[in-house]
Amino acid sequence: MVTLRALAFALLAALVIPASAADDGADCLGCHTASADAPVHAVFQTVHGGLNGGGNGSCLSCHGDSAEHAADPTTHMPGVSFGPLWLSPTGERNGACTACHTGGTTMHWSNSDHQQEGLACDSCHNSHQHQDPALTPAGSQRMCLDCHSRVQAEMLLPSRHPIAEGKTSCGDCHNPHGSLAEANLRQPTVTDNCLQCHQEKRGPFLWEHPPAAEDCSLCHRPHGAVHERLLITRAPALCQQCHVAAFHPSVPYGSEGLAGAGRNQNILGKNCLNCHSQVHGSNHPSGARLTR
Structure with a gap:
C-alpha cells in the first residue's frame, strides 16, 4: 500500500527532477525510490536538492558520476560515499563539499585544526536532513561536546557560561571550520571575543x-x-x-x-x-x- 509520505516524496521528486535527468548518466532515483529509501529523498527538501539541475543531477554533484555503482550497485559503491569512513577517503568526502563551500565561514577550513585531525564534513553535517543538526544550537553543542569532553566537564562547574541553558553556544565564540586566531576563535584575540558580549x-x-x-x-x-x-x-x-x-x-x-x-x-x-x-x-x- 502506498503511504501518504511515499506519495508526497514521489510528487516532490516529480516537481524537482527535470525531463533531462534520466539522460545524465546514473539513474539514482530509479533505485532510490521514495518508498524504498526515504532519507535519500529528504535531500530534495534542502538547498542541496537543487544542485546541478535537481533530481539525479543533485546526487551526482556530491557523489560523483558513480557509473560503476549504477551498473552494479551490489558490488560497487558510489564514486564518493558518505557512509562508514572506510568507504571513501576523508579528502574525497570533503572535496565534494569544498567544491562549493569555499567562502564565508568556511574559507579557513584548509589546514584548520579539525581538518588536520582528519574530520570529514559529514562527521558533523547531514546534508540529507531537512534541518541539519549541526546548524541548530542544541545539535551543534552536542557534536562539539562529543569530542571536547574537558569542556563538557567544565560546563558543570559552579561558575560557567549558560551554554547548557541554550543562552549561548560554542559557535558564538568558535568557528568550527577554522579561523586565523587560536582555538578557532571568531575574533582575532580572546579579549576581542569576550567584548562581543x-x-x-x-x-x-x-x-x-x-x-x-x-x-x-x-x-x-x-x-x-x-x-x-x-x-x-x-x-x-x-x-x-x-x-x-x-x-x-x-x-x-x-x-x-x-x-x-x-x-x-x-x-x-x-x-x-x-x-x-x-x-x-x-x-x-x-x-x-x-x-x-
Missing part, C-alpha cells in the same frame, strides 16, 4: 588595568570555573599573583592564615574587589586605584 568592559578607560586590557583569560576561565565570575582563583590570591610589591597590604596570604593558624581576616572575609571594584578600568577622576 561584555561590551561594558570595552575601553578606552581613563585608568586602565593592563591585564584586563591585554587578555581576559589571565584572570578568567572561559568554559567554567570553581570560583565566581569564572575566575581562575579567588581574590586576594588572584590579585597577588601580580601585586607583590610592598604596598597596602601586600603580604602574601596562604593557607597558614586559615582557621587554626591565626584566622587571617583577609583570607576569611576580605577581598581586594571590595574596594577595587572597577578592576576592568575606571573613568572616574579619582579612580587611579580602580576604586570607583
Whole structure:
C-alpha cells in the first residue's frame, strides 16, 4: 500500500527532477525510490536538492558520476560515499563539499585544526536532513561536546557560561571550520571575543588595568570555573599573583592564615574587589586605584 509520505516524496521528486535527468548518466532515483529509501529523498527538501539541475543531477554533484555503482550497485559503491569512513577517503568526502563551500565561514577550513585531525564534513553535517543538526544550537553543542569532553566537564562547574541553558553556544565564540586566531576563535584575540558580549568592559578607560586590557583569560576561565565570575582563583590570591610589591597590604596570604593558624581576616572575609571594584578600568577622576 502506498503511504501518504511515499506519495508526497514521489510528487516532490516529480516537481524537482527535470525531463533531462534520466539522460545524465546514473539513474539514482530509479533505485532510490521514495518508498524504498526515504532519507535519500529528504535531500530534495534542502538547498542541496537543487544542485546541478535537481533530481539525479543533485546526487551526482556530491557523489560523483558513480557509473560503476549504477551498473552494479551490489558490488560497487558510489564514486564518493558518505557512509562508514572506510568507504571513501576523508579528502574525497570533503572535496565534494569544498567544491562549493569555499567562502564565508568556511574559507579557513584548509589546514584548520579539525581538518588536520582528519574530520570529514559529514562527521558533523547531514546534508540529507531537512534541518541539519549541526546548524541548530542544541545539535551543534552536542557534536562539539562529543569530542571536547574537558569542556563538557567544565560546563558543570559552579561558575560557567549558560551554554547548557541554550543562552549561548560554542559557535558564538568558535568557528568550527577554522579561523586565523587560536582555538578557532571568531575574533582575532580572546579579549576581542569576550567584548562581543561584555561590551561594558570595552575601553578606552581613563585608568586602565593592563591585564584586563591585554587578555581576559589571565584572570578568567572561559568554559567554567570553581570560583565566581569564572575566575581562575579567588581574590586576594588572584590579585597577588601580580601585586607583590610592598604596598597596602601586600603580604602574601596562604593557607597558614586559615582557621587554626591565626584566622587571617583577609583570607576569611576580605577581598581586594571590595574596594577595587572597577578592576576592568575606571573613568572616574579619582579612580587611579580602580576604586570607583
